[in-house]
Amino acid sequence: NAGVTQTPKFQVLKTGQSMTLQCAQDMNHEYMSWYRQDPGMGLRLIHYSVGAGVTDQGEVPNGYNVSRSTTEDFPLRLLSAAPSQTSVYFCASSTASRNTEAFFGQGTRLTVV
Amino acid sequence: GENVEQHPSTLSVQEGDSAVIKCTYSDSASNYFPWYKQELGKRPQLIIDIRSNVGEKKDQRIAVTLNKTAKHFSLHITETQPEDSAVYFCAASPLIFGNEKLTFGTGTRLTIIP
Numbered sequence: 307n308a309g310v311t312q313t314p315k316f317q318v319l320k321t322g323q324s325m326t327l328q329c330a331q332d333m334n335h336e337y338m339s340w341y342r343q344d345p346g347m348g349l350r351l352i353h354y355s356v357g358a359g360v361t362d363q364g365e366v367p368n369g370y371n372v373s374r375s376t377t378e379d380f381p382l383r384l385l386s387a388a389p390s391q392t393s394v395y396f397c398a399s400s401t402a403s404r405n406t407e408a409f410f411g412q413g414t415r416l417t418v419v
Numbered sequence: 420g421e422n423v424e425q426h427p428s429t430l431s432v433q434e435g436d437s438a439v440i441k442c443t444y445s446d447s448a449s450n451y452f453p454w455y456k457q458e459l460g461k462r463p464q465l466i467i468d469i470r471s472n473v474g475e476k477k478d479q480r481i482a483v484t485l486n487k488t489a490k491h492f493s494l495h496i497t498e499t500q501p502e503d504s505a506v507y508f509c510a511a512s513p514l515i516f517g518n519e520k521l522t523f524g525t526g527t528r529l530t531i532i533p
Contacts, residue, residue: 337519348425348508348523349463356519364520365420396462400518406451408518410462 308332312397312411319387319418327382327414329397337400338380339408342366342393349396355380387418421446423511425524433532438499440527442509443491451514452485452492453521457506466507467494470514496529504531 313328331338339354341364351364355374369391371383380399384391397411422445432438444452453468469476469483469492476483480499485492496503509524 339519339521341521341523346428346525348423348525349521351520351522354519365522398518398521406514406518407465407468408453408521410464412462 310397310399310409310411312395312414314414315412317414317416319384319416321387321389321418323387325384325387327384327395327397327416329380329382329411330378331380331397331399331409332378333399333401333409334377335399335401335409336377337402338374339364339398340370340372340380340382341396341398342391343396343413344393352382352395384416387416389418392416392418421449421511421513421522423509423522423524425509425527427527428525429528429530431530431532432499434501435498438494438496438503438529440494440507440509440529441491442493442511442524443489444511444522445490446511446513447490448513449511449522451512451518452483453510453512453518454483454494455508455510455523457508457526459505463508499531501531501533504529 310331340352341349353372355361395414398408400408425442450471455463456466457463482495510521
Protein backbone atom coordinates (compact mmCIF):
# COMPACT_ATOMS: atom_id res chain seq x y z
CA ASN A 307 0.00 0.00 0.00
CA ALA A 308 1.84 3.08 -1.28
CA GLY A 309 -0.48 5.72 0.29
CA VAL A 310 0.04 9.18 -1.24
CA THR A 311 2.80 9.43 -3.84
CA GLN A 312 4.18 12.70 -5.15
CA THR A 313 6.52 13.19 -8.10
CA PRO A 314 9.04 14.65 -8.57
CA LYS A 315 10.73 14.98 -5.16
CA PHE A 316 12.90 17.89 -6.31
CA GLN A 317 12.54 20.34 -9.19
CA VAL A 318 14.31 23.49 -10.35
CA LEU A 319 12.45 25.75 -12.76
CA LYS A 320 13.32 28.96 -14.51
CA THR A 321 10.99 31.92 -14.12
CA GLY A 322 8.17 31.67 -16.64
CA GLN A 323 8.37 27.93 -17.16
CA SER A 324 5.37 25.72 -16.54
CA MET A 325 5.22 22.30 -14.95
CA THR A 326 2.91 19.80 -13.30
CA LEU A 327 3.39 18.30 -9.86
CA GLN A 328 1.89 14.84 -9.71
CA CYS A 329 -0.06 13.35 -6.81
CA ALA A 330 -1.58 9.89 -6.71
CA GLN A 331 -3.26 7.96 -3.90
CA ASP A 332 -4.25 4.31 -3.79
CA MET A 333 -6.55 4.43 -0.75
CA ASN A 334 -9.71 5.28 -2.71
CA HIS A 335 -9.99 8.56 -0.80
CA GLU A 336 -12.61 11.01 -1.98
CA TYR A 337 -10.86 14.16 -0.76
CA MET A 338 -7.52 15.48 -1.93
CA SER A 339 -5.70 18.74 -1.27
CA TRP A 340 -2.55 20.63 -2.16
CA TYR A 341 -0.61 22.66 0.42
CA ARG A 342 2.54 24.71 0.23
CA GLN A 343 4.94 24.98 3.14
CA ASP A 344 7.11 28.03 3.61
CA PRO A 345 9.45 28.75 6.53
CA GLY A 346 7.59 30.26 9.48
CA MET A 347 4.22 30.04 7.76
CA GLY A 348 3.05 26.50 8.32
CA LEU A 349 1.13 24.79 5.53
CA ARG A 350 -1.30 26.79 3.43
CA LEU A 351 -4.08 25.32 1.33
CA ILE A 352 -3.77 25.94 -2.44
CA HIS A 353 -6.62 23.92 -3.98
CA TYR A 354 -8.74 20.99 -2.92
CA SER A 355 -11.15 18.44 -4.36
CA VAL A 356 -14.05 16.58 -2.79
CA GLY A 357 -14.31 14.08 -5.63
CA ALA A 358 -13.64 13.44 -9.31
CA GLY A 359 -14.69 16.40 -11.41
CA VAL A 360 -14.96 18.81 -8.45
CA THR A 361 -12.26 21.27 -7.38
CA ASP A 362 -12.19 24.48 -5.38
CA GLN A 363 -9.76 27.18 -4.31
CA GLY A 364 -8.03 27.33 -0.99
CA GLU A 365 -6.20 30.18 0.71
CA VAL A 366 -3.44 30.76 -1.88
CA PRO A 367 -4.68 29.62 -5.33
CA ASN A 368 -3.17 32.29 -7.58
CA GLY A 369 -0.71 30.94 -10.15
CA TYR A 370 -1.88 27.34 -9.78
CA ASN A 371 -4.43 25.16 -11.59
CA VAL A 372 -5.80 21.76 -10.67
CA SER A 373 -8.08 19.14 -12.16
CA ARG A 374 -9.47 15.87 -10.85
CA SER A 375 -10.40 13.51 -13.65
CA THR A 376 -10.00 10.36 -11.55
CA THR A 377 -10.34 9.53 -7.86
CA GLU A 378 -6.67 8.54 -7.69
CA ASP A 379 -4.92 11.55 -9.25
CA PHE A 380 -4.82 15.25 -8.40
CA PRO A 381 -2.13 17.10 -10.39
CA LEU A 382 -1.09 20.67 -9.58
CA ARG A 383 -0.07 22.85 -12.51
CA LEU A 384 2.13 25.92 -12.30
CA LEU A 385 1.21 28.06 -15.28
CA SER A 386 4.17 30.47 -15.33
CA ALA A 387 6.57 29.85 -12.46
CA ALA A 388 7.67 32.78 -10.30
CA PRO A 389 10.37 32.93 -7.57
CA SER A 390 7.55 33.44 -5.02
CA GLN A 391 6.43 29.88 -5.79
CA THR A 392 9.65 28.46 -4.40
CA SER A 393 8.35 26.21 -1.66
CA VAL A 394 7.77 22.65 -0.52
CA TYR A 395 4.49 21.29 -1.85
CA PHE A 396 2.50 18.60 -0.09
CA CYS A 397 -0.45 16.65 -1.40
CA ALA A 398 -2.88 15.09 1.08
CA SER A 399 -5.89 12.79 0.92
CA SER A 400 -8.65 11.79 3.30
CA THR A 401 -11.94 9.98 3.34
CA ALA A 402 -15.39 10.63 4.77
CA SER A 403 -15.40 8.08 7.53
CA ARG A 404 -14.89 7.91 11.27
CA ASN A 405 -11.14 7.78 10.61
CA THR A 406 -10.69 11.21 9.08
CA GLU A 407 -6.90 11.37 9.14
CA ALA A 408 -5.39 13.39 6.30
CA PHE A 409 -2.47 11.44 4.83
CA PHE A 410 0.36 13.45 3.29
CA GLY A 411 2.70 12.64 0.46
CA GLN A 412 6.46 12.99 0.94
CA GLY A 413 6.53 16.44 -0.62
CA THR A 414 8.04 18.15 -3.68
CA ARG A 415 10.74 20.73 -3.12
CA LEU A 416 10.43 23.33 -5.90
CA THR A 417 12.96 26.06 -6.58
CA VAL A 418 12.21 28.79 -9.12
CA VAL A 419 15.23 30.76 -10.27
CA GLY B 420 -11.84 32.29 6.73
CA GLU B 421 -10.28 30.39 9.58
CA ASN B 422 -7.17 31.72 11.31
CA VAL B 423 -5.07 29.51 13.60
CA GLU B 424 -2.41 31.00 15.85
CA GLN B 425 0.22 28.78 17.51
CA HIS B 426 2.62 29.49 20.37
CA PRO B 427 5.46 29.26 21.10
CA SER B 428 7.37 29.12 17.83
CA THR B 429 10.30 27.38 19.54
CA LEU B 430 10.42 25.34 22.74
CA SER B 431 13.32 23.63 24.47
CA VAL B 432 12.74 21.26 27.38
CA GLN B 433 14.90 18.89 29.38
CA GLU B 434 14.42 15.22 28.63
CA GLY B 435 11.78 13.83 30.95
CA ASP B 436 10.03 17.16 31.46
CA SER B 437 6.67 18.11 29.93
CA ALA B 438 6.03 20.28 26.87
CA VAL B 439 2.90 22.31 26.14
CA ILE B 440 2.00 23.93 22.82
CA LYS B 441 -1.04 26.18 22.52
CA CYS B 442 -3.27 27.15 19.59
CA THR B 443 -6.24 29.44 19.13
CA TYR B 444 -8.72 29.46 16.26
CA SER B 445 -11.20 32.02 15.01
CA ASP B 446 -14.00 30.19 13.16
CA SER B 447 -16.69 28.71 15.39
CA ALA B 448 -17.58 26.34 12.50
CA SER B 449 -14.32 24.44 13.04
CA ASN B 450 -15.03 21.15 14.77
CA TYR B 451 -11.95 18.99 14.21
CA PHE B 452 -8.49 19.76 15.58
CA PRO B 453 -5.57 17.53 14.61
CA TRP B 454 -1.93 17.80 15.63
CA TYR B 455 0.83 16.86 13.20
CA LYS B 456 4.47 16.06 13.85
CA GLN B 457 7.01 16.79 11.13
CA GLU B 458 10.58 15.57 11.37
CA LEU B 459 13.24 17.28 9.30
CA GLY B 460 12.73 16.62 5.60
CA LYS B 461 9.74 14.38 6.20
CA ARG B 462 6.00 14.61 5.65
CA PRO B 463 3.62 15.77 8.41
CA GLN B 464 2.13 12.85 10.31
CA LEU B 465 -0.90 12.85 12.56
CA ILE B 466 -0.13 12.21 16.22
CA ILE B 467 -3.46 12.97 17.86
CA ASP B 468 -6.74 14.68 17.08
CA ILE B 469 -9.85 15.87 18.89
CA ARG B 470 -13.38 16.70 17.88
CA SER B 471 -15.40 19.59 19.25
CA ASN B 472 -17.74 17.33 21.24
CA VAL B 473 -14.80 16.13 23.37
CA GLY B 474 -12.85 18.20 25.91
CA GLU B 475 -9.76 16.05 26.30
CA LYS B 476 -8.13 13.07 24.63
CA LYS B 477 -5.06 11.13 25.67
CA ASP B 478 -2.81 8.65 23.91
CA GLN B 479 0.04 7.38 26.10
CA ARG B 480 2.38 10.38 26.66
CA ILE B 481 0.41 12.73 24.44
CA ALA B 482 -2.79 14.56 25.31
CA VAL B 483 -4.87 17.28 23.71
CA THR B 484 -7.34 19.58 25.44
CA LEU B 485 -10.01 21.71 23.79
CA ASN B 486 -11.88 24.72 25.14
CA LYS B 487 -14.53 25.39 22.54
CA THR B 488 -15.91 28.45 24.33
CA ALA B 489 -12.52 30.16 24.37
CA LYS B 490 -11.58 28.72 20.97
CA HIS B 491 -8.27 27.29 22.07
CA PHE B 492 -6.67 23.87 22.20
CA SER B 493 -3.37 22.59 23.50
CA LEU B 494 -0.96 19.70 23.03
CA HIS B 495 0.68 18.20 26.10
CA ILE B 496 3.65 15.84 25.87
CA THR B 497 4.79 14.25 29.14
CA GLU B 498 8.04 12.45 29.93
CA THR B 499 9.64 13.88 26.81
CA GLN B 500 12.23 11.83 24.93
CA PRO B 501 14.86 12.79 22.32
CA GLU B 502 12.69 11.35 19.55
CA ASP B 503 10.02 13.93 20.39
CA SER B 504 12.27 16.60 18.85
CA ALA B 505 10.44 17.81 15.72
CA VAL B 506 8.18 20.58 14.45
CA TYR B 507 4.60 20.31 15.64
CA PHE B 508 1.64 21.84 13.82
CA CYS B 509 -1.86 22.35 15.09
CA ALA B 510 -4.73 22.62 12.61
CA ALA B 511 -8.45 23.24 12.45
CA SER B 512 -11.06 21.96 10.02
CA PRO B 513 -14.81 22.35 9.54
CA LEU B 514 -14.86 18.62 8.68
CA ILE B 515 -18.11 18.86 6.76
CA PHE B 516 -17.36 15.65 4.88
CA GLY B 517 -13.66 14.86 4.67
CA ASN B 518 -10.48 16.58 5.75
CA GLU B 519 -9.87 18.59 2.61
CA LYS B 520 -9.69 22.03 4.24
CA LEU B 521 -7.19 22.12 7.05
CA THR B 522 -5.97 25.48 8.34
CA PHE B 523 -2.60 25.10 10.01
CA GLY B 524 -0.80 27.04 12.68
CA THR B 525 2.73 28.27 11.96
CA GLY B 526 4.42 25.44 13.85
CA THR B 527 6.46 24.91 17.03
CA ARG B 528 10.01 23.62 16.85
CA LEU B 529 10.41 21.40 19.92
CA THR B 530 13.93 20.49 21.02
CA ILE B 531 14.48 17.92 23.76
CA ILE B 532 17.73 18.50 25.64
CA PRO B 533 19.34 15.22 26.77
